[in-house]
Amino acid sequence: MIPLQHFLLIGAVLFSLGLFAVITRKNAIQILMGIELMINASILNMVAFGKYDKIDNTGQIFGLFIIILAAASVAVALVIIMNLYKRTQTIDPNQTKSLRG
Amino acid sequence: MPGMRAGKTVRKRLKFRKEKDVVEQIIFYILTAIAIGSAAYVVLSQQLIRSVFMFFVTLFAVAGLYVFALADFVALTQIVIYVGGVLVLLLFAFLLSSKDALDTISEIPSGLLSANRLPAVLISLAFFGLLTYTFFNIDFQNLNWITSAQASGNVKSVTDDTIRNIGVNLMSRYLLPLEMISILLMMALIGATQIARKEPKAL
Numbered sequence: 511m512i513p514l515q516h517f518l519l520i521g522a523v524l525f526s527l528g529l530f531a532v533i534t535r536k537n538a539i540q541i542l543m544g545i546e547l548m549i550n551a552s553i554l555n556m557v558a559f560g561k562y563d564k565i566d567n568t569g570q571i572f573g574l575f576i577i578i579l580a581a582a583s584v585a586v587a588l589v590i591i592m593n594l595y596k597r598t599q600t601i602d603p604n605q606t607k608s609l610r611g
Numbered sequence: 612m613p614g615m616r617a618g619k620t621v622r623k624r625l626k627f628r629k630e631k632d633v634v635e636q637i638i639f640y641i642l643t644a645i646a647i648g649s650a651a652y653v654v655l656s657q658q659l660i661r662s663v664f665m666f667f668v669t670l671f672a673v674a675g676l677y678v679f680a681l682a683d684f685v686a687l688t689q690i691v692i693y694v695g696g697v698l699v700l701l702l703f704a705f706l707l708s709s710k711d712a713l714d715t716i717s718e719i720p721s722g723l724l725s726a727n728r729l730p731a732v733l734i735s736l737a738f739f740g741l742l743t744y745t746f747f748n749i750d751f752q753n754l755n756w757i758t759s760a761q762a763s764g765n766v767k768s769v770t771d772d773t774i775r776n777i778g779v780n781l782m783s784r785y786l787l788p789l790e791m792i793s794i795l796l797m798m799a800l801i802g803a804t805q806i807a808r809k810e811p812k813a814l
Binding site for chain 1: 635705742766
């Protein structure tokens with residue numbers, strides 16, 4: 511049996527790496543990838559804690575819900591990024607200053 | 612004599628279980644190393660397209676970690692939805708949009724301690740330190756809900772039928788969240804197609 515703490519530590523490492531990507535990257539898609547990394551870390555925590563909930567299975571079910579919501583958010587975010595590229599020819603979030611395009 | 616033989620078999624079985632545990636731990640830590648290493652490559656690499664492809668490896672390794680947390684269905688869903696759907700979509704948008712980023716290696720100065728990256732390093736290290744400090748201060752074996760779950764036999768074991776449990780729970784206990792999420796997913800996809808469609812020229 512792998513102890514719970516190891517799962518949590520791996521989740522913490524992945525979350526910090528995702529945070530680093532969100533702060534440093536200059537490409538909207540890579541920022542999105544950092545967010546995905548953070549989401550994966552949180553699902554790992556959910557699932558690891560779900561080991562102690564056999565009857566209700568809350569951890570795994572909400573892990574599934576998180577995956578579905580992440581898919582929806584990625585679809586919307588990519589559409590927004592493509593629209594941004596069509597208008598401004600860049601997807602660097604530092605260079606997109608106006609909201610109305 | 613029979614008692615001795617029984618003792619021997621018990622010892623053998625114990626040894627076998629211990630070997631199985633060792634193999635389990637070895638595989639787990641290899642997967643951990645792959646996940647963290649490839650995630651670090653995703654985050655730190657200067658070549659953008661390589662980092663996108665390395666994200667595949669990260670997602671597969673994290674799916675393997677879900678299996679070790681006894682969540683095989685979540686691991687399969689991760690592979691089907693993330694690797695099959697989300698990441699291909701990401702790659703698609705990436706190839707369509709950032710042509711100049713693909714041609715030239717971006718001129719972010721490398722090195723973790725450059726002025727560009729130092730604040731980010733500090734923030735994420737501080738966050739990681741906070742999380743680990745919390746983890747090592749909590750005694751997980753003596754938490755209330757964990758001890759009560761262990762006392763009432765509410766802990767998953769490897770042989771449990773989790774998929775059936777997930778199906779029954781989704782249709783009974785978590786029906787309202789499921790419906791809300793399905794409606795939200797539909798709204799998000801309709802909104803996405805609405806945003807993506809070509810604007811009429813008259814405006």
